[in-house]
Amino acid sequence: MTPLERATRLSNLGLAVTTVGFVALAGVYVRALAFTPLERFQGPAQKIFYVHVPAAFCALLAFGIVGVISLLYLWLKDERLDLFSASAAEVGVAFSVVMLTTGPLWGKPVWGTWWTWDARLTLTLFLFFLFVGYLLLRNAVPEPTQRARYSAVLGISGLVLIPFIHISVYLFRTLHPEPILLKPGRPSLPTTMLTTLLLSLGVFAVLLVGFLMQRYGLALTRAAREERGLA
Amino acid sequence: MLRAEGLYRAFGPIVALDGVSFSLDAGESLTVFGPNGAGKSTLLRTLAGLLRPQRGTVYVDGARYDGRNAAQRRRIGWISHQSLLYDALTASENLIFVARLHGVDRPTSAARAALERVGLGDRIHAPVRTLSRGMVQRTAIARSLLHEPGLLLLDEPFTGLDVDAARGLRELLTTEIREGHAVVQVTHNVEEGLELASRVAVQRAGRFVAYGPRSAFDAAAVSSHYRTGGTDA
Amino acid sequence: MRETLRDAITIARKDLLLEFRARTTAISALVFSALVLVIFYFARDPTEISDRALAPSVLWVTFTFAGMLGLNRAFQIELETRALDGILLAPANRTSLYLGKVFANLAFVLMLEAITVPLFGVFFNVDVVSPLVPLAGVIILATIAFVAVGTLFSAMTARTRFAELMLPVLLVPFLMPPITAAVQMTERLFAGRPLSEVAGWLRLLAAYDIAFVILGILLFEATLDE
Numbered sequence: 001m002t003p004l005e006r007a008t009r010l011s012n013l014g015l016a017v018t019t020v021g022f023v024a025l026a027g028v029y030v031r032a033l034a035f036t037p038l039e040r041f042q043g044p045a046q047k048i049f050y051v052h053v054p055a056a057f058c059a060l061l062a063f064g065i066v067g068v069i070s071l072l073y074l075w076l077k078d079e080r081l082d083l084f085s086a087s088a089a090e091v092g093v094a095f096s097v098v099m100l101t102t103g104p105l106w107g108k109p110v111w112g113t114w115w116t117w118d119a120r121l122t123l124t125l126f127l128f129f130l131f132v133g134y135l136l137l138r139n140a141v142p143e144p145t146q147r148a149r150y151s152a153v154l155g156i157s158g159l160v161l162i163p164f165i166h167i168s169v170y171l172f173r174t175l176h177p178e179p180i181l182l183k184p185g186r187p188s189l190p191t192t193m194l195t196t197l198l199l200s201l202g203v204f205a206v207l208l209v210g211f212l213m214q215r216y217g218l219a220l221t222r223a224a225r226e227e228r229g230l231a
Numbered sequence: 232m233l234r235a236e237g238l239y240r241a242f243g244p245i246v247a248l249d250g251v252s253f254s255l256d257a258g259e260s261l262t263v264f265g266p267n268g269a270g271k272s273t274l275l276r277t278l279a280g281l282l283r284p285q286r287g288t289v290y291v292d293g294a295r296y297d298g299r300n301a302a303q304r305r306r307i308g309w310i311s312h313q314s315l316l317y318d319a320l321t322a323s324e325n326l327i328f329v330a331r332l333h334g335v336d337r338p339t340s341a342a343r344a345a346l347e348r349v350g351l352g353d354r355i356h357a358p359v360r361t362l363s364r365g366m367v368q369r370t371a372i373a374r375s376l377l378h379e380p381g382l383l384l385l386d387e388p389f390t391g392l393d394v395d396a397a398r399g400l401r402e403l404l405t406t407e408i409r410e411g412h413a414v415v416q417v418t419h420n421v422e423e424g425l426e427l428a429s430r431v432a433v434q435r436a437g438r439f440v441a442y443g444p445r446s447a448f449d450a451a452a453v454s455s456h457y458r459t460g461g462t463d464a
Numbered sequence: 465m466r467e468t469l470r471d472a473i474t475i476a477r478k479d480l481l482l483e484f485r486a487r488t489t490a491i492s493a494l495v496f497s498a499l500v501l502v503i504f505y506f507a508r509d510p511t512e513i514s515d516r517a518l519a520p521s522v523l524w525v526t527f528t529f530a531g532m533l534g535l536n537r538a539f540q541i542e543l544e545t546r547a548l549d550g551i552l553l554a555p556a557n558r559t560s561l562y563l564g565k566v567f568a569n570l571a572f573v574l575m576l577e578a579i580t581v582p583l584f585g586v587f588f589n590v591d592v593v594s595p596l597v598p599l600a601g602v603i604i605l606a607t608i609a610f611v612a613v614g615t616l617f618s619a620m621t622a623r624t625r626f627a628e629l630m631l632p633v634l635l636v637p638f639l640m641p642p643i644t645a646a647v648q649m650t651e652r653l654f655a656g657r658p659l660s661e662v663a664g665w666l667r668l669l670a671a672y673d674i675a676f677v678i679l680g681i682l683l684f685e686a687t688l689d690e
Contacts, residue, residue, distance in 0.1 A: 075684055106537035129637045136633060144243030149686045150620045160679055164641040164672055171664050172644060175539070226244045230507065276689075279689050281552055283690045298690075301555035313546040317478070319485040324478075331474045332554035358485075374550070 004228070007220035014213025021207035028200045036196045044108040045114050048102050050196055054204035055098040056124050060162075062092030063127050066134065067159025070152035082148035083223065085155055087215035089134045091208065096128040118168045130158045189223060232257050232413045233278065233382055237287035240273055247273035248284065249437035255430070257381070260404075260414040264422040264453050265434035271417035274434065275386050278347075278415060279307055291382065305333065308380030312390035314371040318360040322346055322370045325359060326377055333378040345373040349399075365396035372400065376407075383407060384414040389423045401426065420451050433457065468563065471556035475564025480571055482541055489534050490572065497530035497580045501587050511666070515588045520650040523584055524643050527603075528610070528636075531573040536612045536631055538565045539622035552688065562615065562684035566677075569611045577603055595653035602649045602659075605669050609642035612676040619687040638676075645669040 001009075031169040032050045039046035047166040070083035072078075103121050115121075134154050233259060234254040240247050249271035255261050256317075265271045276282040278289055289296045289305045298304070309315070316325045326342035335341045338392025346355045349369040368391070375383070383404070389397050404427055408414055418424045425431070431448045433441040433456040441448075441456045470603040483490060504522040505515075542548035551561055581599075585592035592599060614635055621630040652662050659666060 052485060074683075090591045126637055126640065133634045133637065137620070137630065139623075139626070140626060140630055146623075146689070149690075152626075153616070153620065153686050155675075156683060157616070157638065160675055161638055161641075164668065164675075165637075168641040168644050168670055171648075210646065279549075279553060281549060281689060298552075301557070304553055305555050307553060309549060311546065311549075313549075315547045315550040316545055317482055317541065317547060318545070319482050320478075324481065328474065328478045329550065329554065332551065332556050376677060378554075387515065 002224070004221060005223040007217050007224055009217075010220065011214050011217030014210050014215075014217055016210075017109045017206060017213060018210030021203055021210050024201075024203045024206065028196065028203050031199065032196050036192050037190065039193070042110045045106055048106045048189030050200040052099060052102040052106055053197060054201045055095045055102065056120055056150075057201060058204050059092050059096040059099055059124055059127050062088045062095060062212075063130065063158065063162065065212075066092065066131075066155045068107050070159075073152045074099070075146060078221070079144070079148065080220070082144075082151065083219040084212075085213055086135075086138060086151065087219055089131050089155075090215055092102045092127065093131045093135070094163050094211065095133060095204075095208070099124045100128060117169070117173070119166065119173065122169045123162070123166055127162075130161070131152075134158070232290060233415065234258075234290040234293075234378060235278065236289065236290070237275055238274070238284045238289070239286035240270075240277060240282060240284050246270075246437045248277060248287075250287070251434070251437070252287075253432065253439070253441055253442060255413050255415065257411045257413055258408060259415070259429045260427050261430045261432060262378055263415065263417045263432045263434050263439075264421065264424055264457070266364050266415070266419060266457060268281065268381060269434045271434055271438040273437075274384055275384050275415065275417050279309055279384050280304060284437050305378060306381045308375045308378075308383045309377045309382065310372055310388045311384075311386035312388065313386075314359070314367050316359045316367065316371055319358060321356050321358050322351060322362070322373075323355040325370065326374055329377055333387035335378055341377060345377045346370065348376075349373045349403075364391055365393050368392055368396055369399065372422075381412055381415045385414065385418075387418050387420075387422055388416065389418065397423070421453050425450060425453070466482075468557060468560045471560035472563035475561060476567035476571065478488065478566035479538060479541070479564070483568070483572065483581055484536075489537050490575070493530045493533045493572075493576050494579055496533060497576060498583060500526040500529055501580070501584055509541055516590065519588045519590050519654060520647045522588065522638050523581075523650060524606075524647050525616045526580060526584070526637060527573070527577055527607075528643060529608055530576055531607075532614070532632055532635065534572045534576075535569060535618040535635075536622050536627050538569055539613065539619050540627070543622060544597075556621060557679050558688065565615045565619070566611055566680070569615050570587065570607060573607050573611060574604070575606060577607065584650075590654055595656070598659050599650065599653050602646055602653070602669075605666075606642045606646035607672060608673045609669065610639060612673065612680045613638045616676075616680040616684060616687065619684065641672055642669055645672075 028050065032047055038044060065088040066085045069081050069088065073081040073085065100121075107116060108114050134151055137154055138147055138151050141150055233254060236252050238248045251274060253261065263271055263425060273282060277284050279294055280289070280296055280303075283297065291306060294300075294303065296303045320328070323339075323346065324344050326345055327338045330338035330341045333455065343352070343355060346352060349372055351366060351369055351373070353365065353395040354362065359370060362370065388400060390402065401423070404414060408427070414427065416424060425445070425448065428445045429437060431441070431453065432439045432451060501522065502526060504518065504526070508518060539548075542551065581592055581603075584590065614631070617634050618631055621627045621634065626632050645668050648665045649662050652659060
């Protein structure tokens, strides 16, 4: 099998996984809307929770992938690792955008404000900035190995930054408590809600894998075409 | 003194070095000709250890060289059409900086001596930006020879030089080679390149399409390899 | 180790000499810094927000904006005539190049801050003299954080298109923890409170400095051609 065929097969497989993911997501939402009880205080708006939380989780996971794969790239210098971490960054942008848009949609009816500087929301906002910076930097460096090294440096630095941002937001909030914004924190969810959330998390993980496979397959296809075009 | 084995280097899909091998003893001088984009500069930067080959090895003084070993790096002198000088500093400040980095004893007097050697004894306190192109190049040469390297790597060193400065550089290099230094020069200036060479190579698309002793080449032969050499012509 | 430091100081001295010769960057950064202070003074409703309430944020935003102006230059001067090749070919190691640039940038930004602080004290009617020693400590710690990351990133951005735009986009997210910490501590100092009240921030900033100086040393090599 040529590299091009392998790349195409990976993309197709990714498409299949994504499709399964979306079907399952529809299933989860049927469960969330019809078979999971309404949250007493938040009402139907709380249903968005089952997208919001898993999206944040996937964005963070994607960033973890970028960081760890970047580290591996600097060690092994394999071009495919670079393509993979770039794919993860693009997928991460998508998830963080979902998280950042569903946050206000949830927040407005529940807390009466579009945006809060809640720890998780803030962290995802920074993830989004880091992903975008990462992709902008890639765009500004034409030479492939240089681009790979630069983006690896940024990816690893970002991974180190994340805990610092998290602690900063935490310290910031303990100094300036904002009592109006009743953050549910970690409420003990009723079992049905928890099950729905866990199902949704699982489905989002499938989507992450599906997106990643497609995007990486596409990157490999491009690389293979370029090689063939110049050979 | 210098040996290259199967050097391969690609930048993404573009192959700049594709299996280049040669070896060079003390007192020998290799000139590598080639059109723009043939990978000549990549070759020179790889030999200097500024670029890492993806395959193949560079040996300096018989030992594997990857640009990290300080003792091997100290053996290398680098002259290019870029001056490597800081325009806002004086000639002497530039050279003192280099002398310090190389751990040369008594940097100030070493810098003065090096500048006097290239005939700039009266301009050592002039900022580089006030010097003429020829004087800048002489300062650059003094800078490169300050730590007394045994192996000179030259990237288009004659570019932009006037007749006098070019003659000066040629004489200096001839002396260096006679004294047992090894020289690798990459250029597309056939005349200047042949004059100093004891070996000649023509590089195209990352490969040596012709390589041999100076006696096997004349200007016409080099030019013909420019046009027809290489498998992708 | 000693050689690395010696070479780093050689490189930093050379950079500062160059800076002293040209002076453009330093003077522009200073003027810019004064301008930011002035703009901030007017960019508010004085009946709603007092000088004191605004002061710590103004100080740190000014430092950040002005400090960023000099960062790209550190590597641009090496690229103009490919002087960087000369440094890389010298027996000095890569870490000394990074540290040399860090030292030079530190000197540059600290100089800028040393001139901005009294100006700030006068414009915003803040007593900067009595908390001077702890304030200097906070400034130094936060500037190390700024410069450690900024130097690493500018080694990359200096070689990209749109360097002047790229650096802030990459750098500012990384400045959130150190600047937040610095503002909190500065606020305490201006209020005449001891730093021990914000020990958490102090620890965070110190940890950040250590983490990113080490990271800078380890990752710097990957920003060079190879």
